[in-house]
Amino acid sequence: TNLYASSFWGTHHSFVFQNSTKVYFGNDSVSTYLPGLLAQYGPKVMLTYGGGSIKKTGIYEEIMGYLKTAGKTVVEFSGIRSNPTYAKVLEGAALAKKEKVDLILAVGGGSVMDCSKAISLGAVYDGDLWDAYWAHAGKIETKPIPLGIVLTVSGTGSETNGGSVITNESLKVKTGRDYPELNAQFAILNPKYTETVPKFQFISGAFDSLSHMMEIYFSEPNDNNVSDVMNEALMRSAVDNIRAILVDPHDEGARSNLVWLATMAENRILKLGKKTDFQCHILEHSLGAYTFCNHGAGLAVLHPVYYRHIVKDGTKKFARFAEKVFDIDPSEGDELTRAQKGIEALTAFIKEIGLPTRLRDMNIDHAVLVDVAAGCVASPGSFRQLGKEEIREIFEEAY
Ligand code: NZQ
Ligand code: ZN
Numbered sequence: 001t002n003l004y005a006s007s008f009w010g011t012h013h014s015f016v017f018q019n020s021t022k023v024y025f026g027n028d029s030v031s032t033y034l035p036g037l038l039a040q041y042g043p044k045v046m047l048t049y050g051g052g053s054i055k056k057t058g059i060y061e062e063i064m065g066y067l068k069t070a071g072k073t074v075v076e077f078s079g080i081r082s083n084p085t086y087a088k089v090l091e092g093a094a095l096a097k098k099e100k101v102d103l104i105l106a107v108g109g110g111s112v113m114d115c116s117k118a119i120s121l122g123a124v125y126d127g128d129l130w131d132a133y134w135a136h137a138g139k140i141e142t143k144p145i146p147l148g149i150v151l152t153v154s155g156t157g158s159e160t161n162g163g164s165v166i167t168n169e170s171l172k173v174k175t176g177r178d179y180p181e182l183n184a185q186f187a188i189l190n191p192k193y194t195e196t197v198p199k200f201q202f203i204s205g206a207f208d209s210l211s212h213m214m215e216i217y218f219s220e221p222n223d224n225n226v227s228d229v230m231n232e233a234l235m236r237s238a239v240d241n242i243r244a245i246l247v248d249p250h251d252e253g254a255r256s257n258l259v260w261l262a263t264m265a266e267n268r269i270l271k272l273g274k275k276t277d278f279q280c281h282i283l284e285h286s287l288g289a290y291t292f293c294n295h296g297a298g299l300a301v302l303h304p305v306y307y308r309h310i311v312k313d314g315t316k317k318f319a320r321f322a323e324k325v326f327d328i329d330p331s332e333g334d335e336l337t338r339a340q341k342g343i344e345a346l347t348a349f350i351k352e353i354g355l356p357t358r359l360r361d362m363n364i365d366h367a368v369l370v371d372v373a374a375g376c377v378a379s380p381g382s383f384r385q386l387g388k389e390e391i392r393e394i395f396e397e398a399y
Contacts, residue, residue, distance in 0.1 A: 015272045021160045021183045025260065027192045027252070030062070030150060037186055038070040041146060042102025046075045048092065048116045050082075050108045057196045059152060063107060075099045077119075080108065083292045084115035086130060086168040093122025093129070096145060104147045106184070109205070110156030110165070110295070113149055117164040117182040120144035130168060134175055149187040153197045154259040155205020155296060157212060157266020159187040167289055172375055174289035178268070189263065191256040199249070203242060203353050204296025206258050210238040211280060211299040212265040214321075218307075219277040219381045222317050227274050232324040234264055239325065242353055277381035280306050283394065286376035287359075290368045297362055300355035304347040305398045308340075309390065314383035315339045359399045369395045 024033040038045070045067060054060040067074050077092050096104065096119055106116035121144040122129045132140050149159050156163075162183045165176035194202060217231045238261050244254035264270070283306065284298040311318050319335045322328035322342025326349075330338065347357060356362050359369075373392040378385045386394070 017268065017272055018180065019160055019183065019267055019269075020180065020185070021267075022186045023160060023263070024186065024188045025256075027190060027256075029188050029190050030066075030193070033186075033188060034063070034066050034150070035070060037148060037188075038066060038072065038103075041148075043071065043073055044075065044099060044101045044103075045072045046077055046092075046096050046099065046101040046104045046119075048077045048080060048104060048106045048108070048112055048119065050078070050080050050112050052078070053196070054107055054152060057152075057193070059107065059150075059193060063105070063150065067105075075101055080112045080115045081292075082111045083167050083174065083288050083295070084111045084118075086166050086170075089115055089118040089122055089129070089166055092116070092119035096120070096123035101145060104145055105150065106147060107150045107152060109151070109153035110158045113151075113156070113158040113184070114164045114166060114176065116147055116149075117144075117158075117162070117184070118166055120147045121182060130171075133164070133179065134166060134168070134173075134177070137177055140179075140181065144181060147182075147184040149184045150193075151187065151189045151259070152193045153201060153205060154189075154191075154194055154262040155208040157209065157262050157264075159184065159189060160263050160267040163266070165285070167292070172289050172371070174285040189259055191252070191259045194255060194259060195249070200297075200354065201294075202258075203246070204294050204300070204355060205262065206238065206242045206245075206296075207300050207350070207353070207355055208296040209258070209262040209265045210235060210242075211296070211303060213238065213270065214303065215278045215280060216265075216270050216274050216276050217321065218310075218314060218317060218383070220275045221273070222314075225273055227270050227272060231270055232321075234261060234270070235321075235325045237261060239349065246353060275381045277379050279379040279382055279386065282379055283376055283391070286372050287364070287395075289375065290372050291362075291364050293362055293364060297356050298359075300350045301357055301359055301362065301398050302394070304343055304350070304357070305394050307343045307346070309386070309394060310383050311339050311343060312336065317383075318342055359395070364399075366399055369399065 106112050125142045162179040163176045167174040213235045241254045241257040318339035322338050323330045326345035328341045373395050
């Protein structure tokens with residue numbers, strides 16, 4: 001099933017909006033707010049994190065200090081890899097269940113946040129979790145364990161949504177959906193924490209945010225609507241701030257803008273009234289299921305290729321994108337030419353910021369593409385639904 005493509009919150013001119021995550025933002029946000037937040041929960045905290053960057057950066061030590069001062073018993077769950085697996089979810093869920101934890105504190109990026117959300121549900125849900133959460137879009141009555149987040153790398157926007165993107169290695173499926181019950185209770189976003197993120201990862205995360213904006217923008221409705229206008233401003237800001245941080249990695253304004261832009265792209269506000277598409281994400285997730293490639297880099301390669309396929313079906317919107325985001329002169333040439341210029345400007349931007357434009361440059365084995373394409377579903381959200389053969393062509397052209 002294609003869970004990514006449907007907007008949980010309704011389409012067109014009717015929707016329900018809620019975002020239950022309380023956000024604390026700023027360079028002193030962890031020291032200012034985490035101690036008080038910890039005091040609101042029971043004594044046992046499960047601390048979840050990735051492969052160890054938090055130990056090198058000192059974030060682990062700082063947070064352990066607050067946990068100790070608050071008198072918490074800490075259960076550690078580490079080694080959550082990028083593109084987290086369902087096996088890791090089940091392992092964490094069993095631990096959380098056994099230890100009867102009162103709070104899960106996720107310290108990391110999309111992978112740690114997503115895995116922790118799934119753990120928070122898996123620890124209390126008795127049925128088949130994959131079936132209940134990822135395979136169907138139904139409602140689960142069980143309340144998850146409370147979750148708090150300390151962000152260390154930005155891009156996915158997972159900090160303020162209910163998305164949990166998990167790779168099921170045996171099924172070769174990577175998928176997720178926005179399930180509001182899985183929103184964290186609080187998310188602390190300290191842009192300073194992201195200063196140690198390797199440049200390539202930080203930029204690929206920022207491109208992931210831009211990708212989320214584009215996936216929402218290129219979907220119905222295309223007539224007069226608030227979301228598209230806000231989105232144009234956010235996309236411009238993403239382009240400007242990615243450029244600024246590359247000029248000066250110490251630019252605090254650009255860094256904090258990029259962290260907040262990532263949240264803004266995926267906190268449901270932009271999706272209100274939009275059908276949303278996420279076809280490019282579905283393509284990338286299929287690639288990820290087979291290769292565990294970097295999410296933002298995979299998107300960077302696939303976006304222009306996919307857009308060249310659908311530009312004639314959504315010419316007017318692509319021409320508008322060209323003008324609003326990449327300053328293509330609206331009085332020059334015909335609409336299709338301007339639309340195509342916008343896609344080429346996006347491609348040039350991807351090169352400029354050091355992201356790949358071909359799958360062969362990402363250490364991806366060509367032979368895997370047959371299965372990747374076969375495992376990929378077509379989203380109904382955009383201008384035109386792709387056929388199976390065309391999906392195959394897109395991966396070939398992207399190689
Ligand atoms: O594992 P550690 O050692 O912590 O290292 C991580 C990891 O290697 C490192 N890192 C994190 N904070 C750091 C740091 N290194 C130095 N200093 C720091 N402060 O960064 C690397 C990448 O981390 P990861 O969490 O994997 O990256 P990202 O935030 O891009 O998350 C990617 C995952 O999120 C999913 C992706 O598919 C992918 O699985 N997505 C989640 C979404 C959601 N829930 O809404 C939406 C997205 O479209 C996306 O699909
Ligand atoms: Zn993404």
